[in-house]
Amino acid sequence: MxxxxxxxxxxxxxxxxxxxxxxxxxxxxxxxxxxxxxxxxxxxxxxxxxxxxxxxxxxxxxxxxxxxxxxxxxxxxxxxxxxxxxxxxxxxxxxxxxxxxxxxxxxxxxxxxxDDVLAALLARDVTITETGAPISTMKGAVVSANAYxxxxxxxxxxxxxxxxxxxxxxxxxxxxxxxxxxxxxxxxxxxxxxxxxxxxxxxxxxxxxxxxxxxxxxxxxxxxxxxxxxxxxxxxxxxxxxxxxxxxxxxxxxxxxxxxxxxxxxxxxxxxxxxxxxxxxxxxxxxxxxxxxxxxxxxxxxxxxxDTLKVSVGYKDGFIGEGQMSYAGTGAVERGRLALRIVEERLKLTGVKTTELRFDLIGVDSIHGPVITERAAAPHEVRIRVTGRTDTLAEAVRIGNEVETLYTNGPAGGGGAWKVARPVVAMLSALLPRDAVVASVELIEV
Amino acid sequence: MKLRDIAHSRTGDKGDISNISVVAYDPKTYEALRTWITADRVKQHFSGIVHGAVVRYEIPSLSALNFVMQEALGGGVTRSLALDAHGKCLASALLDMEIPDGVVAR
Known part of the structure; x- marks a missing residue:
């Protein structure tokens, strides 16, 4: 055979x-x-x-x-x-x-x-699968739509x-x-x-x-x-x-x-x-x-x-700002937790506008959350991580800045501060009838 | 005994949905796995991480179970604030699940 x-x-x-x-x-x-x-x-x-x-x-x-x-x-x-x-x-x-x-x-x-079906999606004003809302409600946020x-x-x-x-x-x-x-x-x-x-x-x-x-x-x-x-x-x-x-x-x-x-x-x-x-x-x-x-x-x-083809829709989804800092040796976990509380309070005090915030202790609970990690032994070193979602890049930058200021304003012995702020392109999906999608093949020869 | 003593596992992601396979090393323990590792127990194990429904599928020809967990990835891989946005490490958490004595015949 x-x-x-x-x-x-x-x-x-x-x-x-x-x-x-x-x-x-x-x-x-x-x-x-x-x-x-x-x-x-x-x-x-x-x-x-x-x-x-x-x-x-x-x-x-x-x-x-x-x-x-x-x-x-x-x-x-x-x-x-x-x-x-x-x-x-x-x-x-x-x-x-x-x-x-x-x-x-x-x-x-x-x-x-x-596979680029953005025009067809907008013309039909298709419904987004995850949200149940028509794509027109996303206004100018949509950047791509590609059928599988x-x-x-x-x-x-x-x-x-x-x-x-x-x-x-x-x-x-x-x-x-x-x-x-x-x-x-x-x-x-x-x-x-x-x-x-x-x-x-x-x-x-x-x-x-x-x-x-x-x-x-x-x-x-x-x-x-x-x-x-x-x-x-x-x-x-x-x-x-x-x-x-x-x-x-x-x-x-x-x-x-x-x-x-x-x-x-x-x-x-x-x-x-x-x-x-x-x-x-x-x-x-x-x-x-x-x-x-x-x-x-x-x-x-x-x-x-x-009968339908799946379409993945890319859209601009605001910004994410992040900051990290390490603590090590005896008391590292306690100093890390204190650092997280300080940053949380600072973001409130200085009016940083976020729609979602997350406080992690890398090495302790950042991956599996507090419930599963409850009984784990204390590590020698930890790294705090503060992440937040914002509507503007300027606000996102302020999150990492607040972590960095822990150097001179936070708990003892923090090191290795790192920060980033970035725009987010996220994905949703929709369905299109097959006949709305026309594939083409172009051949070139060298 | 922990689940990792009798099974291996891999996590996959699609949007805000995580799926975790659990494959018995020995087909003879598959029935015990099926009895003990219910969708409810998995949902309980991931409380605080998985916010939606957990559905279990059975693949007896592979001695495997597949758990599909909704609202498990912080709103979706492409927008999640989590360090492990794909939830790649969730399989390791499931393998740490305790299996009481007597569930698996020695």
């Missing part, structure tokens, strides 16, 4: 680059996919594009392409990525520039666009002979499902196979998180050689069954345990994983060890895709 080997070259935009090079050189793969878009990446890219029309794609696009393109081209490995972020066309132009610079010729690059596209435009690009496909917002698993549809000729309503291909994508999209990354717990779950972690490969058969593995000799491990954590990662109801292409069902999925660092995955399935 024909099988297709797909490698995952990145699990997020800042991820390591050498594991992708290792996959190209030693992975015997036919496709290399990079999933690099976090929730608000496009919203931030959209703002960059307003300043510079050639900006808005992933900051590491050039570095990644320089690292993998020559060998990928030489070996006929096709690349699929959502590193186009807010500007896939500009991203495609950058890839062409890199290719020319490296002396690569005969490379076809496809840019998938059409499915496999169709990527499959179209591959059919047109693209060697590299760069997209903006598409459903993460679609980056991996598209080449399977292209290679095996799966029908777009073969829900069972599409569900299985979605499981491939879901397991690969966070790269090292399925090969032993984000898994080690010394003495309980040990993983060797995380500094040289190998990224995953899926060896997929025409019937949709597949094996997860990695390059022999690379760091990390692939076991049913590493795979089971990743199957449920960011999943809610396992019978109903919504994507633009299929509603996948992972509730009966099976994982069987099939040799060293090989796990056979079966029994994912699927049912007809939803």
């Amino acid at each position: 024909k099988t297709i080997r797909i490698g995952s070259g990145a699990g997020y935009s800042g991820d390591r680059i050498e594991p992708a090079v290792e996959l190209v050189e030693k992975g015997d793969i036919a496709y290399l996919c990079f999933e690099c878009l976090a929730e608000r990446t496009i919203a931030i890219g959209q703002q960059a594009k307003l300043v510079n029309p050639a900006a808005g794609y992933d900051a590491l696009l050039e570095a990644r392409m320089r690292a993998v393109l020559p060998q990928a081209k030489a070996r006929g490995i096709k690349i699929i990525t959502n590193m186009g972020a807010a500007n896939p066309q500009a991203g495609a132009a950058k890839i062409a520039e890199v290719a020319r610079d490296l002396g690569i010729t005969g490379l076809k690059i496809a840019a998938v666009a059409g 596209l499915g496999v169709a435009p990527i499959v179209e690009a591959l059919a047109a002979g693209a060697d590299v496909v760069i997209t903006g917002r598409v459903a993460d698993p679609a980056l991996f499902l598209a080449p399977l549809i292209h290679e095996f000729g799966w029908a777009l309503d073969d829900w069972d196979r599409l569900g299985k291909g979605t499981a491939v994508g879901h397991l690969l999209e966070c790269a090292g998180q399925v090969t032993g990354g984000y898994f080690a717990d010394p003495g309980v779950k040990d993983v060797a050689d995380l500094a040289r972690l190998g990224f995953p490969i899926a060896d997929v058969a025409e019937d949709g069954s597949f094996v997860i593995t990695k390059v022999a000799g690379s760091g990390g491990r692939v076991t049913p345990a590493t795979c089971s954590e990743q199957i449920l990662y960011e999943i809610h109801d396992p019978t109903t994983y919504l994507t633009p292409d299929v509603i996948a069902d992972f509730s009966a999925i099976t994982l069987v060890e099939d040799g060293f660092d090989r796990v056979r995955v079966a029994a994912a399935t699927g049912r007809p895709r939803p």
Whole structure:
């Protein structure tokens, strides 16, 4: 039976680059996919594009392409990525520039666009899912709206002979499902196979998180050689069954345990994983060890895709100001708590206008809150952290300033003050009917 | 005994919703996990952190449970004031849950 080997070259935009090079050189793969878009990446890219029309794609696009393109081209490995972020066309132009610079010729690059649906959302005055209010009530705050596209435009690009496909917002698993549809000729309503291909994508999209990354717990779950972690490969058969593995000799491990954590990662109801292409069902999925660092995955399935597409909406959400300071030695916790009380009182006395405030003792209760940490032993050092939400940058700056003044006005022995104030771009979501979203594919050749 | 002695776990985030998987190391302890780690107990364990409903899903083929917790991430990852805005560390808190003697047959 024909099988297709797909490698995952990145699990997020800042991820390591050498594991992708290792996959190209030693992975015997036919496709290399990079999933690099976090929730608000496009919203931030959209703002960059307003300043510079050639900006808005992933900051590491050039570095990644320089690292993998020559060998990928030489070996006929096709690349699929959502590193186009807010500007896939500009991203495609950058890839062409890199290719020319490296002396690569005969490379076809496809840019998938059409995920930017801000105009359609405003024209229809759609309802925001989380708030139940129409988008018009958000006035000028909205900065971006991008629909999660499915496999169709990527499959179209591959059919047109693209060697590299760069997209903006598409459903993460679609980056991996598209080449399977292209290679095996799966029908777009073969829900069972599409569900299985979605499981491939879901397991690969966070790269090292399925090969032993984000898994080690010394003495309980040990993983060797995380500094040289190998990224995953899926060896997929025409019937949709597949094996997860990695390059022999690379760091990390692939076991049913590493795979089971990743199957449920960011999943809610396992019978109903919504994507633009299929509603996948992972509730009966099976994982069987099939040799060293090989796990056979079966029994994912699927049912007809939803009628609507999810849209993520980026909006300006005020400002956050923050300040931190450390205390150490005997009495550190008590001095830290005193410092927090002082800053709280100062923010009131000086009339800093906040809509939300938070006081943490890092090392004591900043992560799990006061209830879970109640019985923990006192640490040698603590760091206070005061954070607040404000309507203006000027107000946000005052929060960190009040922490900093603890140097000469607060408890004894505070050190290492640090402060920051920043604008916040936050995300909400909405739904659009499929026919309101029109994807497009542009091909360039060098 | 703590939950971490018999299970491993990973946290995921979407907006203001956190999900935590709990996977039994040994399929034989899955039934005991299912009996003890109820949605109510998890909600109780995260009092002060999780403000919304907790729903539990079962995946017997993986010997796993999946807890979906609403209003768990300080208003959502992209706007939260929390140091760990994604709630990545919540799985570690759940693994510290005490399992009374007798729940898991030795």
